Amino acid sequence: MEGTEQGRHRLVAAQRIVVKVGSSSLTSAANGSIDAERIEQLVTALAEHRLAGQEIVLVSSGAIAAGLTPLTLARRPKDLATQQAAASVGQGLLMAHYTAAFARRQITVGQVLLTADDVIRRTHYANARRTLSRLLNLGVLPVVNENDTVATDEIRFGDNDRLAALVAHLVRADALVLLSDVDALYDGPPSRPGARRIEVVGGPADLEGVEIGSVGSNVGTGGMVTKVDAARIATVAGIPTLLTSAANAAEGLAGKDVGTWFEARGGRTASRLLWLRHAAEAEGRLVLDEGAVAAVVQRRMSLLPAGVVKVEGRFVAGAAVELVNPAGTAVARGLVNFDSGELPALLGRSTRDLAAELGPDYAREIVHRDDIVLLRTR
Incomplete structure (x- = not known):
């Protein structure tokens, strides 16, 4: 197992990074609406690295959460039609926040909405890869989200953690960063006295006996189990992964000892085989x-x-x-x-x-x- 410092240096040296942020990291704890200050903090951390020459792809949740307040919804709706309606209203608001925040730092962003079909069907997969590659070549920072306005229960990723892992492979990223409201993976519930942060995961054996929560936030769909699963998808495909909180984004991207580092455990997998294993229905x-x-x-x-x-x-x-x-x-x-x-x-x-x-x-x-x-x- 490579040392923590050596492993995290790969993140600092990475040319292309996919960063995923969850809804709970972008919203107010009081009412679940989009928190402009939290977006500013995230954009500040990402912009520093983009302006230093690293290519960043941001996979961002938050469209449904952004639509709650305008639709006077007290909480995330449970029925699919209302979720789609909230996403329709919220996606534009979310992108408006990102567009303005990055523009203040002279960075252009582009929206990319994906459905499961875009990584299930090979022609769609090739189109998505071509679009993202061209955006990066043009110096644009892509903001990716699942297209919740048209996705159905039968054809959806289920959470953006898995989507981020697949996007990291699709764009041939050098590293994946998963940001949430939890600062790391622990060997038990973080609230439990004596819970220990797991600094490095070198393989499945390091997670034996670890209690991994499966419940997400009130405004999101994922839990820690989806993040660990996303890290597994990425690392098996040769992409090291950092799991930490959005508050630690700047330190994590700088290679500091925060969060949990998942070491890459395999070489690059052929795109169609990763697609076949993790995305194909x-x-x-x-x-x-x-x-x-x-x-x-x-x-x-x-x-x-x-x-x-x-x-x-x-x-x-x-x-x-x-x-x-x-x-x-x-x-x-x-x-x-x-x-x-x-x-x-x-x-x-x-x-x-x-x-x-x-x-x-x-x-x-x-x-x-x-x-x-x-x-x-x-």
């Missing part, structure tokens, strides 16, 4: 026999027609599907090469026979090994 399922499960999971081989016993769902070629064992447990996820309507006639047959009968297009795998991510190792 499976459109169908392929039930494999035991031999195919062993081939895919243990020997890392492609999935051939002979090993598939059943097709579930409707999908087109290129869709993400789950590969499940005979008991129905998902063992992997992959991008299928055939439409669901074509597959029943292929199941249980060798590619040689299929090619002889139907032509060379049917000599290919149902799912190529390069388009498979494992969900289980056995």
Whole structure:
């Protein structure tokens, strides 16, 4: 495990950083409305690093919270339609705050609203990456949020922590910073006497026995568990992550010993594989026999027609599907090469026979090994 000081130096030296801030860090504790002073403090910390040459992408919650006061809502609504209405009113107000605050420091910002489809579908994913890259090349500081006005319960990220981790990978960030109203990860509830700050997390073993809260604030959706999950997504993809409070943003970005530092545990993952594992919604399922499960999971081989016993769902070629064992447990996820309507006639047959009968297009795998991510190792 690298030392705390050495690890945090990677944040100071980072060329491109994704910073996520939660609703509770931007709102007043009294009424849940947007707090202009808190935004100013955050912008001051980020602007210093942007003007020093670092590229910053800000993933900001707060649209729904910003819409509460104008709509005379006492608290975050529970029904989806009112949440969408609040987001519609609040998103413009939130961006007005950011635009004015950064403009006072001669920094231009651009709004990027994403839905889960933008990282689930490969063409959308490529478009989002291209837009963000161009904004950064033009010297713009992108402000990203989930498009709550159109997202539904079925197609949403659920929290901006996960979105931030995926955006960090999408823009090939050198580091991710997660800001909330809690200054670090502790080995138990921070309010408990004797709770100890966890300074560095080098891997899953460092979190064994740690109580991680799952309840977010009154104006947000995430809790500490979503932040730890986001850090896991980022670090496995080679992106170190700092978790701390918005009040500690300046110190954290300066490499000071605040918050919890999650060390990167892997190399850069191919974009489509991270997309497939963490963002893709499976459109169908392929039930494999035991031999195919062993081939895919243990020997890392492609999935051939002979090993598939059943097709579930409707999908087109290129869709993400789950590969499940005979008991129905998902063992992997992959991008299928055939439409669901074509597959029943292929199941249980060798590619040689299929090619002889139907032509060379049917000599290919149902799912190529390069388009498979494992969900289980056995």
